[in-house]
Amino acid sequence: MKKSLHTLLKLTNFELERLSKLLFTLMGLTLLINLVGYVYTPMQHMGKINEYIAQNSATPQQALDTFGRFSFYDVTQTLWIAGPIAIGVSGLLFYAVFIWYREWFGKNTFAYRLLMLPVSRMTLYFSKLITLFFGIFTLIATQMISLFIGYPIVSAIIESTYSAEIGLMESLRMNFLFIYLFPLEPGYFLVINGIGMILLLVLFTVILMERSFAVKGILLGIGYAVCSLSIVLFPLSLPDLLKNNYILYDSELMIIEIVLITIVGAVSLLLSRHLINKKITV
Structure with a gap:
């Protein structure tokens, strides 16, 4: 039992090292694209308001009546947030297939060496499964951290006059995607x-x-x-x-x-x- 657990940990560590490049790439893309959204989306909204006021000599209240209040929920509805999630899911689904088939690539297939290890073959199976779930929860954690970083950025860009008083958790609960994605x-x-x-x-x-x-x-x-x-x-x-x-x-x-x-x-x-x-x- 102890030997099997030790082998499982070694194989899982081996698989994690092979996943690391893809995982870090997906994490980086998530943070980078999200950051652009946290800055671009509220600035675009404020730009429309300022342009409307300047062109129509309107008051802030008239601009508010025209464009409505802006909240962090509006940011979470954009592709700047949903896009990286879709990329992450697609990337890990691709890797879920690749994690098996790469073992058979080449003339001296590595799969045969793995299958000939003096341990249960299901140990190899579970190491791949654990690796994928580690990747999934790492991306979920990255997205959660990103949202906590993004909320004060959006709040700082949107003037209080045009901001809806909706907190971070309330904004997330309003988005069905995060109800399923996060443990809300x-x-x-x-x-x-x-x-x-x-x-x-x-x-x-x-x-x-x-x-x-x-x-x-x-x-x-x-x-x-x-x-x-x-x-x-x-x-x-x-x-x-x-x-x-x-x-x-x-x-x-x-x-x-x-x-x-x-x-x-x-x-x-x-x-x-x-x-x-x-x-x-x-």
Whole structure:
């Protein structure tokens, strides 16, 4: 047990070192693009107000009636904030595939050396899974830190006359993206992260199917992925399908989702264990 844990930590550290360049790049892009948004968006708003007042000899109240009050929520609605999140998600999804396939690149495939290590092959599997989740939560933490930095910047640029008295946390709660992305609502946060974990487990299973059965494995993998995600997402679509938003209480929906996530996750792990141990040979 102790030896397996030590090997898991070594493999995870090895994977983290390989991820580090991409992760630091995504973190840098997030902070840089966000910073531009924190400065450009409120300055653009103030520029419109000042131009309106100058051209129309208007009073501040007339400008306020025309453009309305500005809050940090308006900044969070722009691509300067949403864009880096989309880039981060896309980057890590790409890496979730690349983290497996790069092992087979080249003539002397590194995958065979890894699979021949005198440890359980699932140790290799879990090291890759832990690495991806480390990357996900690192980007979430980076975005949270960025927002705490951006709030006083925006507040300093927008004159108090034109500023809406909305705090940082209230601004984040008004944006549905951050309700799911950050632990503002623990229930939603756990469900979304559970679905994220299932997505990775299913993706790993699909990749191992392709590695095990080639073209046939691709078809099997696509079918498995569609079935798995349909099972997990079906309860969330029930209110829309039945046109009844009160068919399930939030607590009931959460319990159903947790059960389904657990089942799909367990099946994916068992399938992956079978494939990596029995079907992928060296």
